[in-house]
Amino acid sequence: MKTHYFYCTVFLLIANLAARSQTSSQPEFFEWTQLAELPPLADQRDALGVAGPFVGVYNNALVVAGGANFPQPVWEQDQVWHDTIWVLANNRENQTAWHDGGRLPHPIAYGASVSTPQGIVCMGGNNSTGTFRDTFIMKWNTENMVVEMDSLPPLPSPCAYGSAAVIGNVIYLAGGSSAHDLKTAMRNFWRLDLSQKDAQDFQWMELNPWPGPERAFNLTVSQHNGMSDCIYVISGRRSDGQDGIVPLTDVYEFTPPADVRAAGVFDQVESSVFWRKRQEVPRCVMAGTAAGVGQSHIFVFGGADGSLFSRADELKEKHPGFPREMLAYHTITDTWIFTGTVPANQATTQIARWGDSLIIAGGEIKPRVRTPVIWRLNLRQNKELFGFMNIAVIALYFIAIILLGIYFTGRNRSTDDFFRGGQRTPWLAAGLSIFATMLSSLTFIAIPAKTYATDWVLILINAAIVINAPFIVYFILPFFRRIDATSAYEYLEKRFNVFVRLFASLSYVLFQIGRMAIVMFLPALAMAAITPFSVESCILIMGIAGIVYCTMGGLEAVVWTDALQSVVLLGGALFSFLIIVFSMDNGLAGFLTTAFACGKFHTINWDWSAGSYAATAFWVVFLGGIGQQLVPYTSDQGIVQRYMSVATDKQAARTIWTNVVVSIPATLLFFSMGTALFVFYRAFPERLDPTFQTDAIFPLFIARELPDGIAGMVVAGIFAAAQSTISTSMNSAAAVIVTDFFRRFQWLGSEPGYLRLARGMTMGLGLLGTYLALLFASADVKSMWDSFMTIIGLFGGAMCGLFLLGIFTRRANSVGAVVGAIAGAVVLALVQRYTHVSYLLYASVGISVTVFVGYMVSLIVPRKEGNLKDLTIYTIDKS
Structure with missing residues (x-):
């Protein structure tokens, strides 16, 4: 009977998900606002607009330069090219208006343009006399109210009707014709690195083009594909060899080598290996406008489908105009959808980004007919209702953890109770607590998101705990147990000196304060997007709840709450996974078929090349995982x-093995969850929302797809993952301060005084972490804080190195330890700043340099004789 109820429940949940996916209406993603129309051009009384202008934004001004149109009546006049530069900017009265920005060197249209921090780069184009290879940059001078121009290296050959996109400082131009005739359409892909402007070889580089036919009137867009920034060449048209055209719907993705973006150096291997064909557009969108929106969408706002191309002369004014359907492409799932309509399909123009807005300026709305209309597009936030049942479930979770804190309040009669649970914690609960502590809310959200966007290559990082566990049990754990440590850093004083202990302790406390703020702030961003709570409210909920049960219940409350949180977060993830899998066509078989076909289970990159240290090669992930997993288990x-x-x-060893046993299926679950999200959104791409970042794909699924109550349980899981990290930081940082500073120097005289101090420190640290998280939400201090956390984080590997140096060598001394730790931090800083070494290796680099330099210096500097009993593997009493 119970089994029957279970299957009925699962069936109803799956039916609910399917119903949501089929009945949900397509949201309006953009708000369209019409700006001041483009003024009339020289010798034209009316504002007719232009097609093919250079369009860009610089110095908070929209620049529309050149272009071509047909004077009225359009079917009785020849095309006219223009050299006028119009600028939409604030005037001296701080009112937005059009300004005459001067003139181009000559009338020109149908070139390509991109906006960069250096200015608006204009490339190629044509007029009635021919096609150009000129490249120049335009800059709006707000003082002189004029557009200034400087020349750049010319294109490799004349080019018009192509398009360009930019990644960082690198401009890519694709497609186009070398003359007016479409028969001269090219298969060209050129690159110009603006960061090399002062170099002697500053010029356009010809790269191997896409593995498809030549084209003009194509779209070129840059967007992230889940792994790196890419260039997309979309649609266009080519000649049929006679007088007709072949509309194109193919799409190609170019992934630049990492060192191109980082150092401007292009590897001379065949660049065709960096191209791959993607899903074709549902219809031709030649001469359209497109832009990257959000982190992984490309929206196409216009373009001709070619269906009436051959009848333009016949239809003339009766031409209905180009299709007004708007399309969206998702780079991760490789899917296209139709997503509403545009007010007018303005083709043969260019799109520019103005702050948070997109600008479509002028263009062609039907053959020979231009428009002066300027549209501003702003992404619309589509927030759905978060049901009462969800809020009730979240409230019940927080009530439960606060009650746990109250329950354990009376059991804390000393700092040993408060910081070590009186050493009466069951090993199973302690092991689950280690698991929950290591799995922060960032991980709970980030692992599925990373797997959704990429594959399973990073699973080896989590798998490293299986390799490290025996090492930790047999070589690390005994030293903390032998000295009966309350603070991990007591070992460093016994092995080296008090300075090393205090250095490590202070580094740890500062890092944990920052960690609390980040672990509260980043999940709060995701939670605020899917719940009725603001970012500040989410931070306060997590912070206050953590402060209450940590301050009242001490480590026992933290450990047992962690155990509860482990169940909540694993249960929420498992339920989400099952609902997705069984909602797919053919269930588990359909899920596996799609995932395998898309390479989502790819696990190992067998890359042994000279540049593999910058990638996710097997050896990088393996060594990086060993180092990353070693740091917390030896020095946290x-x-x-x-x-x-x-x-x-023996029970202490069991806590580590418990963590290993739970981590294995949990890792498989979270990686599977990411793959399931990919399969789901590949099947239902219309359910994606470009306002959500890729890292928030799991919260998006929770909010939009899960039934009320279940969604609340999973959100509680995210809060739980955050709480486990926050509570650990509060209690452990307080333990370090009380033990390594106040008790070490006997600044208080009684055990009750130290216990009151422990509670006060826990509360104070929690309040400080919460305050800093709120500061993140209300002020632009993120870059400063990132720098601070980077500096403090440099010592993570160094601290682990100190423990390994002390445990595995006899000769190491305090001077060597200090010099080694500083060297480890400095070398790691240099590696981060001046090399392309993968971040995965940072911990291993810090550990290795600390141990090596520390040992070498210790060999040079004499060691003072001291008692090393139970402090090294050579002197530990194994009885």
């Missing part, structure tokens, strides 16, 4: 506290 106070919260060495 929060983890060491769990080792010390149980009664015996």
Whole structure:
């Protein structure tokens, strides 16, 4: 009977999901606002608009330069090219108006243009006399109210009707014709790196083009594909060899080598290996406008489908205009959808980004007919209602963890109770607590998001705990147990000196304060997007709840809450995964078929090339995982506290093995969840929302697809993952301050005084972390804080290196330890700043340099004789 109810429940949930996917209406993604029309051009009384102008934004001004049109009556006049530069900007009265920005060197239209921090780069174009290869840059001078121009290296050959996009400082131009005739359409792909402007070889580079036919009137767009920034060449047309055209619908993606973006150096291997064909457009969109929107969408706002191309002379004024359907392409799932209509299909123009807005300026609305209309597009936030049941479930979760804190309040009679749980914690609970501590809310959201966007290559990082566990149990754990540590850094004083201990302690406390702020702030962004709570409210909910149960219940409350949170977050992820899988056509088989076909289970990159250190090659991920997993299990106070919260060495070892046993299926679950999200949104691309970042794909699914109550449970899981990290940071940082500073120097005289201090420090640190998270939400201090966290984070590998140096060598001394730690941090800073080494290797680099330099210096500097009993693997009492 119970099984019957279970299957009925699952069936109803799947039916609910299917109903949502089929009945949900397509939201309006953009708000369209019409700006002041383009003024009349020289010798034209009316504002007719132009097609093929250079369009861009610089210095907070919209620049529309050149272009061509047909004077009225359009079917009785020849095309006229223009050299006028119009600028839409604030005047001296701070009112937005059109300004005469001067003149181009000659009338020109149908070139390509991109906006860059250096100015608006204009490339190629033509007029009645021919096609050009000129490249120049335009800059709006607000003082002189004029557009200034400087020349840039010319194109490799004349080019018009092509299009360009930019990644960083690198401009890519694709397609176009070398003359007016479409029969001269090219298969060209050129690159100009603006960062090399002062170099002697500053010029356009010809790259191997896409593996498809030549074209003009194509769209070229830059967007991220989940792994890196890419260039997309979309649609266009080519000649049929006679007087007709062949409308194109093919799409190609170019992924630049990493060193192109980082250093401007192009590897001379065949660049065709960086191209891949993608899903074709549902219809031709030649001469259209397109832009990257959000983190992984490309929207196409116009373009001709070619269906009436051959009848233009016949239809003339009766031509209905170009199709007004708007399309969206998602780079990760490789899917196209139709997504509403545009007010007018303005083709043969260019799109520019003005702040958070997109600008479509002028263009052609039907053959020979131009428009002076300027549209501003702003992305619309589409927030759906978060049901009462969801809020009730979240409220019940927070009530439960606060009650746990109250329950354990009376059990804390000393700092040993408060920081180590009186060493009466069951090993199973302590092991689950280690698991929950290591799995922060960032991980709970980020692992599915990363797997959704890429594949399973990074799973080896989590798998490293299986390799590290025996090493930790047999070589690290005994040293903390032998000295009966409350603070992990007590070992460093016994092995080296008090300065090393205090250096490590202070670094840890500063890092944990920052970590609390980040772990509250980043999930709050995601939660605010899907719940009725603001970012500030989410931060306060997490911060206050954590402060209450940590301050009242101490480590026991933290550990048991972590155990509860483990169940909540794993249950939420498992339920989400099952609902997705069984909602797919053919269920699990359909899920696996799609995932395998799209390469989503790819796990190992067998890359042994000279540049593999910058990629996710197998050896990089493997060594990086070893280092990343080694740091917390050897030098993190929060983890060491769990080792010390149980009664015996054997139980302490069991906490580590428990974490391993839980981590294996949990890792598989979270990576599978990411793959399931990919399969789901590949099947239902219309359910994606460009206002959500890729990292928030799991919260998007939770809010939009899961039934009320279930969604609340999964959101509670995200809060739970954040709470486990926040509570650990509060309690462990307080333990370090009380133990390594106040108790070490005997600044208080009684145990009750230290216990009151422990509670006060826990509350104070929690309030400080919450305040900093609120500061993130209300002020632009993120870049400064990122720099601070980067500096403090440099010592993570160094601290791990200090423990390894002390445990595995006899000769290491305090001077060597200090110099080694500083060297580890400095070298890692240099590696981050001046090399392309993968971030995955940072921990391993810091550890290796600290141990090597520390040992070498110790060999040079004499060591003072001291008692090393139970402090190294050579002197530990194994009885």
